[in-house]
Amino acid sequence: MPADYASILADIAERVKQRDFQTARNADYIPALAAVPGDRFAMVIRDVNGAEYSTGDADIPFSIQSVSKVFALVLALRSCGEELWQAVRREPSGSAFNSLILLEQEEGIPRNPFINAGAIRVCDMISSRFANPDRSVAEFLGRLSGNPDIRADNDVYLSEDQHGNRNRAIAYLMKSFEKLDNPVEAVVRTYFKQCAIAMSAREMARATLFLANQGIGIDGNMVLSPAETRRINALMLTCGMYDGVGDFAFSVGIPAKSGVGGAIIGVIPGEFSVCVWSPRLDARGNSAAGIAALEMLIEAIGRSVF
Numbered sequence: 126m127p128a129d130y131a132s133i134l135a136d137i138a139e140r141v142k143q144r145d146f147q148t149a150r151n152a153d154y155i156p157a158l159a160a161v162p163g164d165r166f167a168m169v170i171r172d173v174n175g176a177e178y179s180t181g182d183a184d185i186p187f188s189i190q191s192v193s194k195v196f197a198l199v200l201a202l203r204s205c206g207e208e209l210w211q212a213v214r215r216e217p218s219g220s221a222f223n224s225l226i227l228l229e230q231e232e233g234i235p236r237n238p239f240i241n242a243g244a245i246r247v248c249d250m251i252s253s254r255f256a257n258p259d260r261s262v263a264e265f266l267g268r269l270s271g272n273p274d275i276r277a278d279n280d281v282y283l284s285e286d287q288h289g290n291r292n293r294a295i296a297y298l299m300k301s302f303e304k305l306d307n308p309v310e311a312v313v314r315t316y317f318k319q320c321a322i323a324m325s326a327r328e329m330a331r332a333t334l335f336l337a338n339q340g341i342g343i344d345g346n347m348v349l350s351p352a353e354t355r356r357i358n359a360l361m362l363t364c365g366m367y368d369g370v371g372d373f374a375f376s377v378g379i380p381a382k383s384g385v386g387g388a389i390i391g392v393i394p395g396e397f398s399v400c401v402w403s404p405r406l407d408a409r410g411n412s413a414a415g416i417a418a419l420e421m422l423i424e425a426i427g428r429s430v431f
């Protein structure tokens with residue numbers, strides 16, 4: 126019998142409300158994110174047959190932040206193909222998303238496309254191939270989600286631009302190893318713009334569906350081949366939750382990607398995509414209520430990808 130997602134989600138929302146996530150905090154190193162009400166919560170499931178289930182603030186836009194890295198990677202992959210894998214590796218980093226340590230040791234080649242260094246390198250590749258790199262990921266998400274109006278929130282962009290020296294340091298370090306093709310300022314601008322994209326949980330679950338559906342998006346068009354789709358899911362499973370990835374695989378067990386705006390996307394291939402959003406983060410920069418909600422979902426349906 127198929128799971129009753131509508132009542133599962135209603136139950137999760139109720140239980141999340143009763144839990145105390147007091148030690149969790151909104152990201153504040155990007156001041157615009159600190160201003161978002163911390164008790165917001167949304168969860169949306171879109172299944173491969175087109176049915177959608179939601180609870181909470183499902184239509185309120187939030188800052189997608191690092192969740193954008195998945196879509197930037199897919200966009201770059203569609204235009205670069207295998208060449209991309211010479212520029213970024215595919216190993217979990219075991220360190221914070223904005224760490225510089227491994228990048229120095231490994232001579233400017235990022236461990237994976239989901240830490241900041243890897244995502245900045247992916248932006249560099251997008252910058253070399255697209256006429257309007259600052260808009261390209263937003264336009265791609267517009268097509269994937271069915272809302273062509275998706276764009277970057279300018280306040281969030283400016284806020285990160287003003288507090289973005291660590292990301293600039295990452296980009297300059299890659300440049301010093303001659304691993305960045307375009308000027309640092311242009312590449313980090315593209316990166317900050319993609320992180321500042323605003324979307325709702327409903328739009329995000331729709332945009333993510335192709336990862337659950339062998340590369341086919343909500344409009345029936347192929348976004349990525351089935352083989353490449355499996356690879357993206359493998360990367361999300363091993364690198365999508367930063368240095369919390371092992372605990373997340375242990376307690377939830379699905380390919381997922383988080384962002385410091387409080388969103389997490391995930392999939393069970395062949396079944397559904399899910400987006401959960403709640404702004405308060407744990408110490409690793411992942412949504413605390415978001416992880417708890419995904420644990421509850423997996424417990425309720427009794428399966429993960431394992």
Ligand SMILES: NC(=O)CC[C@H](N)C(=O)O
Nearest residue numbers: 190191222241320384385
């Ligand atoms: N984990 C994240 O969401 C990080 C993205 C954020 N824009 C940063 O570069 O720090």
